[in-house]
Amino acid sequence: MVYRRTTATEERREARRRLLLDAAIKLFSQHGFHATTVPMIVTEAQSSTGSFYLHFQNKEDVLNVALKELGQAIAKVMSGLMRTQPDALKRVSLGVETLFTFLAQNPEQARILIVESSGLSARIEQTRRAILMQQEDQVRETHESAPSLFAIENTTIAARCIVGAAFEVLYCWLEEDPKTRIPAAEVAKAVAQFNVQAVKRIPAKPR
Amino acid sequence: MVYRRTTATEERREARRRLLLDAAIKLFSQHGFHATTVPMIVTEAQSSTGSFYLHFQNKEDVLNVALKELGQAIAKVMSGLMRTQPDALKRVSLGVETLFTFLAQNPEQARILIVESSGLSARIEQTRRAILMQQEDQVRETHESAPSLFAIENTTIAARCIVGAAFEVLYCWLEEDPKTRIPAAEVAKAVAQFNVQAVKRIPAKPR
Amino acid sequence: MVYRRTTATEERREARRRLLLDAAIKLFSQHGFHATTVPMIVTEAQSSTGSFYLHFQNKEDVLNVALKELGQAIAKVMSGLMRTQPDALKRVSLGVETLFTFLAQNPEQARILIVESSGLSARIEQTRRAILMQQEDQVRETHESAPSLFAIENTTIAARCIVGAAFEVLYCWLEEDPKTRIPAAEVAKAVAQFNVQAVKRIPAKPR
Amino acid sequence: MVYRRTTATEERREARRRLLLDAAIKLFSQHGFHATTVPMIVTEAQSSTGSFYLHFQNKEDVLNVALKELGQAIAKVMSGLMRTQPDALKRVSLGVETLFTFLAQNPEQARILIVESSGLSARIEQTRRAILMQQEDQVRETHESAPSLFAIENTTIAARCIVGAAFEVLYCWLEEDPKTRIPAAEVAKAVAQFNVQAVKRIPAKPR
DNA sequence: CATGAATGAGAATTCATTCAT
DNA sequence: AATGAATGAATTCTCATTCAT
Incomplete structure (x- = not known):
């Protein structure tokens, strides 16, 4: 079904992205942009570095x-x-x-x-x-x-x-x-x- | 002459410090704190890394x-x-x-x-x-x-x-x-x- | 197969660590601790600085x-x-x-x-x-x-x-x-x- | 009087050298050779970097x-x-x-x-x-x-x-x-x- | 002789990003 | 898609040594 844009997969994808984004917001707010490292974000979001770069440039x-x-x-x-x-x-x-x-x-x-x-x-x-x-x-x-x-x-x-x-x-x-x-x-x-x-x-x- | 507290050496020291400080201000203002490196500052001030850390922590x-x-x-x-x-x-x-x-x-x-x-x-x-x-x-x-x-x-x-x-x-x-x-x-x-x-x-x- | 604890990834990780450790031992023994630099170790081990600090503090x-x-x-x-x-x-x-x-x-x-x-x-x-x-x-x-x-x-x-x-x-x-x-x-x-x-x-x- | 080798000046020189040497021994013993810096030695000996290199290579x-x-x-x-x-x-x-x-x-x-x-x-x-x-x-x-x-x-x-x-x-x-x-x-x-x-x-x- | 400011080579370490699995 | 090991460029900072005063 090509018509449905929001498949279950896409929903999961979006959820993961959300998790990463929220983790980043929390950590940026707490420690600042520079003091927050990508590993910190993915740990907080229970994800991985690879995933991070899959969702964000x-x-x-x-x-x-x-x-x-x-x-x-x-x-x-x-x-x-x-x-x-x-x-x-x-x-x-x-x-x-x-x-x-x-x-x-x-x-x-x-x-x-x-x-x-x-x-x-x-x-x-x-x-x-x-x-x-x-x-x-x-x-x-x-x-x-x-x-x-x-x-x-x-x-x-x-x-x-x-x-x-x-x-x-x-x-x-x-x-x-x-x-x-x-x-x-x-x-x-x-x-x-x-x-x-x-x-x-x-x-x-x-x- | 007890009055002169500022010897020639001290004056030179202070001048060097001033040079470094001004260079840093200029560069911080231009490129921001993080984008400004210590080598950039000392080059601008015509000084050296060692001097920099002699004058600033x-x-x-x-x-x-x-x-x-x-x-x-x-x-x-x-x-x-x-x-x-x-x-x-x-x-x-x-x-x-x-x-x-x-x-x-x-x-x-x-x-x-x-x-x-x-x-x-x-x-x-x-x-x-x-x-x-x-x-x-x-x-x-x-x-x-x-x-x-x-x-x-x-x-x-x-x-x-x-x-x-x-x-x-x-x-x-x-x-x-x-x-x-x-x-x-x-x-x-x-x-x-x-x-x-x-x-x-x-x-x-x-x- | 629950028995295999050591995955291929872990094995490679361990092998890399071994390589670095052996290179370090060799160089420490040859040149002494202070004369041996991290770049020397990673070159000897055909690895990289980043890897070194991934495996050792x-x-x-x-x-x-x-x-x-x-x-x-x-x-x-x-x-x-x-x-x-x-x-x-x-x-x-x-x-x-x-x-x-x-x-x-x-x-x-x-x-x-x-x-x-x-x-x-x-x-x-x-x-x-x-x-x-x-x-x-x-x-x-x-x-x-x-x-x-x-x-x-x-x-x-x-x-x-x-x-x-x-x-x-x-x-x-x-x-x-x-x-x-x-x-x-x-x-x-x-x-x-x-x-x-x-x-x-x-x-x-x-x- | 060219004949007298041990002039008052030489005595003072020797005394200064002794001070530096003792300071170094004390600090080397306390902190080790690498952790002891020349500035530490000259401070301990109440002397100066320049003097240090006047007395030791x-x-x-x-x-x-x-x-x-x-x-x-x-x-x-x-x-x-x-x-x-x-x-x-x-x-x-x-x-x-x-x-x-x-x-x-x-x-x-x-x-x-x-x-x-x-x-x-x-x-x-x-x-x-x-x-x-x-x-x-x-x-x-x-x-x-x-x-x-x-x-x-x-x-x-x-x-x-x-x-x-x-x-x-x-x-x-x-x-x-x-x-x-x-x-x-x-x-x-x-x-x-x-x-x-x-x-x-x-x-x-x-x- | 004495001083201490200046030098700059050199070392450790970090971290964003990539990529093989 | 997901993972996380690997990379190495880039940066900070130290300190032995020199040299003008």
Whole structure:
């Protein structure tokens, strides 16, 4: 049956790939990209070096795949939630909150995005930047969809500020002791509030 | 002459160290930490491997020293300029502008701080964070020096937002084509404005 | 077939390991431990650096493994021959002769044991001493199995004397020109005789 | 005054050389030849690298000088004591005792001779062997001076046995805890006794 | 004579990737 | 497809020795 694409074999193949990818994400997050060796990944995934190279081009490729997957996951989460909100200002606020919360719930991926994928190859840098830019684009679009609500001149800079602010706070939050740190939702709200006030137009004082 | 502590030998030693450090900064900034090898550094500095290890414990140590030096330079620039400004809000604005401008004028060090020192050892991470925290502390102190001017509840988060915003914009600016990008001073102003509006208390509309 | 524990892969692995070990023994014996480099070993074994570190922890580890193997070989040779001899004095004599002859037949290992493994790390020293002590213990046991035959007070010292004597003569013999030196068997006999006379009780002259 | 060879300057020079030599002996004995670096020696001697090479050809040279000095010291001690003893058997006994005791009193040099100078260059090996041979020669001469007293056929082998026995016991003694080990004099006596009995002719039982 | 900074050859070791089984 | 042994290029770092001051 040539028609069925997803045979049992392919499913097993996909499962193995998943295992390797998850192992890599876990280890990259824990030890960083360079300190994680391919043998470490295949041991963690209970697989073998040969298999690894059957599923990924090379070590960097896994990181790249992981980042792309994360980018898609973020995009999905964001687009879903943002379409429903008609108020542009609230959309900014909701966007920041959602992004923050989502990444806080996926701390390993977040760490990889923020810390571990920095300073590697140009290809990784590009994938990494694509995720940030995707966020910045979204913010920019929102701004431009209702300019009258915003007090911003350079929307590009504003968008970058918003994303930068969110990621820096997220990074610090990830480093904090999970037992004692402020709940993610609360921090997300504060960051959203900061950013919204930064960009919203303050109505002129009435007579 | 008891006064001369720095003999000719010591001066030469220090000069050699400087040469190595500058070469390392240049190369780290260009190729990244991992892609820069010790032979590359010593060739650039017209020195030798042996000398390198005479002046630095290992490759990571140079990066650490470079970061620490940058931290001190930033602290110096910031403290000088900020003491003179009595208005807390303006101090925030000036601080952001100064930080941004200073780093934009030292793009190699800025790149190392923002991009290349990420995801390395714990020791480097600590030095790197110390610089960011130093900035965050300064922002926080300013907030707390005149709370009535600010609309912020959690000053820690606000401080992190400000620093994150500045660094993200700076990072993007560094990546842009030097020939066509907006002048640093202008970008610095925009970032400062964003951050100030984010934190300042908007006076209640008088009846 | 549950019985076959050693798969073809494992056999090849073991063969490669053997090749490396033998090459190392040969070179250590020829040039000494420090003068032998890992590249030299892998070239001799027609293998590669990577393989070397796949089979051994580091350069010192090969030496350690070689010494341990030698220790076992000696133990095997000694135990086999000594169990059959009921007369304690003859057992001492036979032991010395056997040890000497065995090492004379394995001159590379003997050189490593006597000369090249001296003055290295504590770990090597321990392995080396374990072999000597194993011999000393054997001598001591023999003494203590039939005390009336021996004129020795301190059996520990006597045992050390015997081992020291044997190894010193062996060392000199190894250094001599193989073409002109006295046959090992003859030297072994002389050493055995020396040691036996040193320890045996001389019956009191009858009236 | 050209005639005076030992000027104050030369004395100081000699003193410096002595300092370096003693430092080297101490460190070689403690850490072994390879683990001792020239910087370690000059630091210990409160001197400088340059000075080191002013007094010695290279690192190996210090070891060689130390060994030669030790060889002379041993020769002096032995010759002095042995000339006075007319009985050849007692001379053997006294020789072994004296050698053992002398080295036990100079444990650092003893360690270097027995352990640390093994497995190095041919030149060192030669110096090292010269010391052992010097002892063996002495034993042999004694044997040959009064053959009727000895039951030995091959005096060379006997001499080597004696030296080997003494050094092995000495090595073990040096390794033992100084607080709990048997006094050197006692061990020396036991070794001497072992060796004497090994070589002396036992008079035929008279009718 | 003394100093110690500079040199650079040389060694150990790692690890991404390949490929025979 | 899966395995894991084998490869060897590449990198870090050490340390004996030299030599300008």
